[in-house]
Amino acid sequence: MDAFTTHTGRAVPLRRSNVDTDQIIPAVWLKQVSRTGFEKGLFAAWREDPSFVLNDPAYEGASILVSGPDFGTGSSREHAVWALQQYGFRAVIASRFGDIFRNNSTKMGLLPVVLPEDVVKSLQDAVEADPKTEITVDLVERQVRAGDLVAPFEIDDYTRWRLLEGLDDIGLTLRHADAVEEYENGRQPWLPTTV
Amino acid sequence: MGRTLAEKVWEQHVVRRAEGEPDLLYIDLHLIHEVTSPQAFDGLRMAGRPVRRPELTIATEDHNVPTVLGPIADPVSRAQVETLRKNAAEFGVRLHPMGDAGQGVVHIIGPQFGLTQPGMTIVCGDSHTSTHGAFGAIAFGIGTSEVEHVLATQTLPAYRPKTMAIEVKGELPVGVTAKDLILAIIAKIGTGGGQGHIVEYRGEAVRNLSMEGRMTVCNMSIEAGARAGLIAPDETTFEYLRGRPHAPSGEAWDQAVEYWKTLRTDDDAVFDKVVEIDAAALTPFVTWGTNPGQGAPLGADVPSPEQFADPVERAAAERALEYMGLTAGTPLRDVQVDTVFVGSCTNGRIEDLRAAAEILRGRSVVTRTLIVPGSMGVKKAAEEEGLHEVFTAAGAEWREAGCSMCLGMNPDTLKPGERSASTSNRNFEGRQGKGGRTHLVSPQVAAATAVTGRLTAPADL
Numbered sequence: 001m002d003a004f005t006t007h008t009g010r011a012v013p014l015r016r017s018n019v020d021t022d023q024i025i026p027a028v029w030l031k032q033v034s035r036t037g038f039e040k041g042l043f044a045a046w047r048e049d050p051s052f053v054l055n056d057p058a059y060e061g062a063s064i065l066v067s068g069p070d071f072g073t074g075s076s077r078e079h080a081v082w083a084l085q086q087y088g089f090r091a092v093i094a095s096r097f098g099d100i101f102r103n104n105s106t107k108m109g110l111l112p113v114v115l116p117e118d119v120v121k122s123l124q125d126a127v128e129a130d131p132k133t134e135i136t137v138d139l140v141e142r143q144v145r146a147g148d149l150v151a152p153f154e155i156d157d158y159t160r161w162r163l164l165e166g167l168d169d170i171g172l173t174l175r176h177a178d179a180v181e182e183y184e185n186g187r188q189p190w191l192p193t194t195v
Numbered sequence: 196m197g198r199t200l201a202e203k204v205w206e207q208h209v210v211r212r213a214e215g216e217p218d219l220l221y222i223d224l225h226l227i228h229e230v231t232s233p234q235a236f237d238g239l240r241m242a243g244r245p246v247r248r249p250e251l252t253i254a255t256e257d258h259n260v261p262t263v264l265g266p267i268a269d270p271v272s273r274a275q276v277e278t279l280r281k282n283a284a285e286f287g288v289r290l291h292p293m294g295d296a297g298q299g300v301v302h303i304i305g306p307q308f309g310l311t312q313p314g315m316t317i318v319c320g321d322s323h324t325s326t327h328g329a330f331g332a333i334a335f336g337i338g339t340s341e342v343e344h345v346l347a348t349q350t351l352p353a354y355r356p357k358t359m360a361i362e363v364k365g366e367l368p369v370g371v372t373a374k375d376l377i378l379a380i381i382a383k384i385g386t387g388g389g390q391g392h393i394v395e396y397r398g399e400a401v402r403n404l405s406m407e408g409r410m411t412v413c414n415m416s417i418e419a420g421a422r423a424g425l426i427a428p429d430e431t432t433f434e435y436l437r438g439r440p441h442a443p444s445g446e447a448w449d450q451a452v453e454y455w456k457t458l459r460t461d462d463d464a465v466f467d468k469v470v471e472i473d474a475a476a477l478t479p480f481v482t483w484g485t486n487p488g489q490g491a492p493l494g495a496d497v498p499s500p501e502q503f504a505d506p507v508e509r510a511a512a513e514r515a516l517e518y519m520g521l522t523a524g525t526p527l528r529d530v531q532v533d534t535v536f537v538g539s540c541t542n543g544r545i546e547d548l549r550a551a552a553e554i555l556r557g558r559s560v561v562t563r564t565l566i567v568p569g570s571m572g573v574k575k576a577a578e579e580e581g582l583h584e585v586f587t588a589a590g591a592e593w594r595e596a597g598c599s600m601c602l603g604m605n606p607d608t609l610k611p612g613e614r615s616a617s618t619s620n621r622n623f624e625g626r627q628g629k630g631g632r633t634h635l636v637s638p639q640v641a642a643a644t645a646v647t648g649r650l651t652a653p654a655d656l
Contacts, residue, residue, distance in 0.1 A: 022623040030258075031272050035234045177348075192223075194224075
């Protein structure tokens with residue numbers, strides 16, 4: 001996983017709510033068996049509209065997505081996270097996220113930042129007024145900064161530590177292999193197996 | 196203080212708990228399909244790790260499979276299915292490939308085999324894993340990184356979600372189904388209403404549902420944003436499970452039932468959130484928009500964006516009406532559809548097909564109508580009852596098992612601008628094919644709609 005400490009970059013305002021993962025990466029892109037090449041599928045249907053915000057050259061090179069509420073709802077497809085990262089996004093800011101998307105993001109090092117809706121709107125306004133506006137997402141200080149705006153955000157200590165260090169869960173869990181084995185010895189005898 | 200059902204099941208599966216860390220949760224059953232697993236198996240290979248418990252893992256081919264006989268025409272889809280076959284063989288995982296009698300949609304076959312049982316933890320790289328909560332299991336969708344984690348360790352680190360009760364008061368009126376109930380619940384609490392929670396569906400109307408109906412309700416928990424949804428097991432659950440291939444038998448059955456009976460929320464337990472629904476007030480329900488929360492009774496009109504006080508909801512409604520090609524004030528019963536789809540992990544079980552057949556018996560469809568059984572087992576059962584003859588006599592297409600038009604990864608799709616009445620779970624833009632327009636409905640409304648070509652309840656026929 002990519003480590004995330006602090007990131008400063010320009011942002012794209014996405015003024016839509018309920019941006020489901022089918023929009024982030026349509027199902028036709030899920031047929032790939034590799035982990036790469038998903039940037040081309042990012043918002044594929046919406047990008048066909050020349051007026052879609054991602055097609056605006058003013059936002060080229062932006063690395064932070066500032067979205068309306070309920071970003072990443074629906075399908076569990078982690079491909080949505082891969083597509084955002086491979087397109088160049090390092091963080092997504094919204095007032096609410098789909099649970100599975102948020103989980104998937106933190107496994108991959110894409111930072112989901114929850115801020116109150118009015119703060120999200122202020123950021124979108126600022127970026128629309130001047131697309132060169134730089135936003136800093138600081139995981140160390142748990143803060144988003146843009147010009148005069150300083151907004152704290154919450155993230156649990158464990159996930160923050162994992163992201164700062166860029167640690168993989170599997171390696172961490174395997175340290176507790178003994179505990180897993182002990183648990184397995186006490187499982188209820190009637191539980192099914194697939195064989 | 197008492198505990199909720201979700202808390203009991205969760206606690207039973209905690210392998211390790213440490214201050215300031217997520218619980219390490221043991222996973223009793225891991226379901227696999229071809230779409231979200233290839234990169235996970237690649238990860239195992241790169242790290243030189245085996246699948247820790249292949250005998251707690253089962254795979255099926257469902258998302259890409261065509262529903263007409265023959266090989267997969269699309270080379271990319273075919274490669275994905277072949278990749279699953281290679282991975283299952285290499286890592287020793289049981290697989291039900293296309294054409295196999297046990298093949299089907301991942302959330303249909305778990306319960307069908309009796310692998311889904313009360314009190315278990317079940318995961319799958321698929322958000323509709325919540326379906327299995329109908330048995331009193333904690334079941335939730337995960338991403339590919341977590342699929343790899345479960346393959347490697349049979350555990351997941353996770354914080355216990357909060358608990359939420361949805362109390363369904365009274366009885367569902369005749370003609371109102373589990374699908375109408377869950378669509379009404381999502382419309383009430385919204386697509387984010389359940390975020391961060393495990394929902395327990397409770398009350399008389401829920402108790403009176405069949406297992407198929409309970410699966411329909413739990414299936415769509417994710418559409419309300421919930422991490423999982425569950426229902427306490429009872430005699431209905433036990434009767435459904437008895438005698439299934441992987442259900443316990445003999446003494447183990449008695450032991451299991453004794454434990455399963457303890458899997459209920461204590462009377463003095465407290466939920467973090469409680470929502471009440473009046474079942475008696477419900478009528479057939481359909482969606483008009485592009486998220487599952489944008490729904491209304493079939494007897495209503497297409498809403499006007501001005502009806503929504505919240506500016507975010509208003510903007511979403513405006514955009515949805517434009518995408519859906521609908522005008523505010525149009526009676527939903529006047530909306531014409533091009534295609535009817537009966538199937539999916541939401542409504543592709545035998546009871547759903549019986550309900551559709553009952554309405555189509557002796558009638559003819561006027562739209563393209565796809566009837567897709569959720570599994571080869573469901574297909575066989577339907578054919579033994581002669582349901583396939585009812586469907587074909589009515590002019591509907593009787594297909595092979597798979598996810599099909601629920602998400603259009605196989606050739607069953609809508610063309611741009613086409614409109615469907617669909618028993619599936621998502622009305623997202625382009626979900627059933629680029630530019631396609633989806634109205635989510637029950638199997639009963641789907642069948643009646645196929646007869647008239649407009650959104651219709653059976654009572655209207």
